Amino acid sequence: MDKEEGAFLTISELAGELGLPQHILRYWETRFPQLRPLQRSGNRRYYRPADVQLARRIHQLLNVEGFTVKGAQKALADGPAPSTQPSSPPVLDDAALLRDLQAIRDRLAAALG
Known part of the structure; x- marks a missing residue:
């Protein structure tokens, strides 16, 4: 049974989602220091939605993009994480699109001419 979006995850659930051993999360x-799950009796860890998002971002930086730990620390300190959802292109009406394309064509012609 899957948990609802926004539910706290245990360390085993998050490790399973990311395909990592639990000791990596620890x-x-x-x-x-930003990654601080709640710890209950017996040091059971419960990752809040913000912790889950941060762990996903750390995983992306380290295991997908190839950052070092130090590089990932810097990337996280430098700014907010990009959205994990693909951004939708801006909606342009036909007239605005035509104006934009003509402006690009004119700039290309000027650069080539």
Whole structure:
């Protein structure tokens, strides 16, 4: 049974989602101070939605984009994470699109001419 969006995840659920061993998430907690799940009795970790999003971003930086831990720390400190949802292109009406394309054509002609 899947949890609802926004539900807290245990360390095993998050590790399973990311395809990582649990000790990697515990290691990340030592290297990324922003990653602080709730800890209950017996040190059970519960990752809030913000923690889950941050863990996904760290995973993206380290395991997909090839950052080092130090590089990922800097990337997270430098600015907000890009949205995980693909952005939709701006909606232009036909007249605006035609004006934009003509402006591009004119700039290309000037550069070539």
